[in-house]
Amino acid sequence: MEIDGSGEKCGRSLTASTDNLEEPPAKMPRGDVVVLAQQLHEASHFVQANACNKLKPIVDQMEFLRQQAVSILEVAQRDQELHKINCSFRKEWGDRAPHQRHIGSFRLEADQSWTPDYEIPRREQEMLTLRGLVAAGQVPTSTVGRGLYLQQNH
Structure with missing residues (x-):
């Protein structure tokens, strides 16, 4: 039998009553x-x-x-x-340019990573925002979606 905080008995007992000693408790x-x-x-x-x-x-x-x-x-x-x-090109092509297939344009970043040309505006905006945060002493807490949520350091 359990007793709650008020001293009242509550719940069910999981053992048999010992009032009747003739019947085994099991x-x-x-x-x-x-x-x-x-x-x-x-x-x-x-x-x-x-x-x-x-x-x-x-x-x-x-x-x-x-x-x-x-x-x-x-x-x-x-x-x-x-x-x-290999990104070297002959300076003189003559009458015809050599056959080459364009697979994309990329910009080499300061950290030696490559950014595809279609992501350059987004990357520049992110870097501008992050540089501003570093200068202001703020820490980005999340970059969920396209938004950048900020937390002020105290």
């Missing part, structure tokens, strides 16, 4: 055993559901991080290939 009424088994079964489901609910955001974060890692590795591989591309 023999509980059949209805109590069934109720106890149902409660144990429900408790097991609640614990499992609670654990799953707590693990779901972690699994979502892991999947997001996996996707980011794949993206970073793809960009790193592209940057590595761009660093190895």
